[in-house]
Ligand SMILES: *[C@@H]1O[C@H](CO)[C@@H](O)[C@H](O)[C@H]1NC(C)=O
Ligand SMILES: *[C@@H]1O[C@H](CO)[C@@H](O)[C@H](O)[C@H]1NC(C)=O
Ligand SMILES: *[C@@H]1O[C@H](CO)[C@@H](O)[C@H](O)[C@H]1NC(C)=O
Ligand SMILES: *[C@@H]1O[C@H](CO)[C@@H](O)[C@H](O)[C@H]1NC(C)=O
């Protein structure tokens with residue numbers, strides 16, 4: 180929307196400065212100029228309103244909870260990017276083809292794609308567009324191109340690495356080429372890839388990584404690799420226009436109602452079955468979750484004591500706990516809350532308390548017409564992409580579990596201007612919740628303690644830090660390579676795609 184209006188500005192500006200005007204066309208010209216002035220004025224007005232509107236969003240809000248930084252936000256960068264200018268492709272001799280099959284949910288795969296591009300760059304390989312997991316818990320059959328804008332992905336990285344849609348036929352097994360299928364060793368650094376993986380390409384033209392989660396170390400990598408990883412995450416991975424449009428529509432509907440909180444309520448069946456957290460579930464539900472865990476071979480841990488897990492801070496907050504914590508943090512009944520999640524396990528029964536505390540709770544299913552969502556409905560990854568967009572654009576983001584989605588969204592919010600994310604300390608929270616619920620800790624003391632515990636966990640700009648700087652211990656909950664931490668002015672050109680000196 181902003182892009183188009185910029186185009187208009189340029190056009191009208193050009194007309195304004197048209198050098199010689201033939202007399203007989205003077206009237207037409209005059210009318211045009213008048214029209215241009217009127218349109219131009221409208222535009223400027225509109226933009227001012229738009230700015231004010233954003234201003235209200237990000238700084239005019241009273242509650243301490245919503246306090247964001249003074250750094251001006253460029254609206255939503257993702258919605259207002261200038262048309263991409265293609266950089267010249269990098270000229271290098273490819274050592275072979277890298278095929279990858281990503282595993283896990285949408286956000287785990289997203290993190291993996293960032294890693295795989297980086298590895299392909301490091302080893303001078305040609306990357307084949309990653310294959311997405313179709314056998315994960317929710318069995319979404321979406322391919323890469325049904326979730327991400329594949330053309331943009333290929334084009335925007337071409338100054339770094341060659342990406343192709345498939346391995347050329349001439350390298351097929353029919354022509355005597357063998358593909359080596361293997362999972363790379365988890366948490367490896369660049370030395371492993373240079374010393375162990377690169378030599379494999381002299382024998383096999385194609386290597387296929389059939390597992391991608393956590394295959395590249397988080398820490399101690401050269402900064403240029405970290406930067407590339409981040410560039411993939413923030414710039415090269417864009418959702419398809421269908422997803423972007425519907426996501427934008429959701430954001431617009433929400434914004435028309437006022438500032439909103441996105442609550443990533445990770446209280447979904449797969450999470451509970453996987454983690455073994457069953458607090459608040461009926462016996463029947465707990466049994467079902469356990470059965471599901473046993474049925475899923477890749478979930479190694481089978482016997483889990485829910486309460487033990489919970490006391491270690493390893494369980495997602497329940498919807499009831501989330502309600503109490505949000506109230507303690509000072510959110511009131513008027514707060515607009517968007518639930519960024521799939522189906523909540525236990526359904527409306529489990530949402531009752533949260534709904535009572537925050538009547539203005541909504542989900543995408545309520546905000547959009549049935550037919551708008553229909554094409555996404557059976558594709559959990561595409562639905563997750565919509566929640567991702569809304570979460571990134573929200574005024575306050577609260578994840579109830581620190582999984583991949585929480586980390587990636589927090590990172591994007593920092594990248595787009597450090598919008599507030601509240602990183603809950605679940606280990607301390609469950610202690611406080613238990614004390615409050617058995618009557619030991621009255622409400623006011625409970626609320627005070629909850630606020631105290633989270634004083635430094637609300638995404639203040641003080642936590643901006645360059646990855647290469649050693650984070651202080653209390654910052655470790657932010658230390659994720661896909662977040663591209665940076666500080667002050669260093670943020671401004673950390674990921675400038677036109678500054679090639681940075682990534683090389
Ligand atoms: C927001 O925080 C800044 C410092 O980080 C402070 O100066 C300002 O008063 C705060 N605003 C509100 C509304 O709390
Ligand atoms: C790529 O690099 C090679 C060797 O440096 C050079 O011979 C070739 O002309 C270059 N190709 C292009 C398109 O620049
Ligand atoms: C990758 O190519 C560059 C030249 O484009 C070369 O300097 C570098 O050594 C190559 N690295 C590997 C691992 O092949
Ligand atoms: C990956 O490939 C290896 C070697 O072929 C195989 O043993 C392993 O089971 C595969 N893993 C997956 C997840 O397909």
Ligand SMILES: *[C@@H]1O[C@H](CO)[C@@H](O)[C@H](O)[C@H]1NC(C)=O
Pocket residue numbers: 553554556557
């Ligand atoms: C989604 O899947 C369900 C069950 O598999 C099916 O009944 C329904 O028709 C599907 N909906 C769409 C829009 O494809």
Ligand SMILES: *[C@@H]1O[C@H](CO)[C@@H](O)[C@H](O)[C@H]1NC(C)=O
Pocket residue numbers: 613614617618619
């Ligand atoms: C409440 O719970 C805490 C910790 O779970 C426990 O130490 C305390 O004794 C309990 N108090 C009552 C009154 O049950």
Ligand SMILES: *[C@@H]1O[C@H](CO)[C@@H](O)[C@H](O)[C@H]1NC(C)=O
Pocket residue numbers: 672675678680681
């Ligand atoms: C490019 O990045 C480098 C390193 O961050 C910086 O020193 C230089 O000023 C940047 N150049 C431009 C044109 O922004």
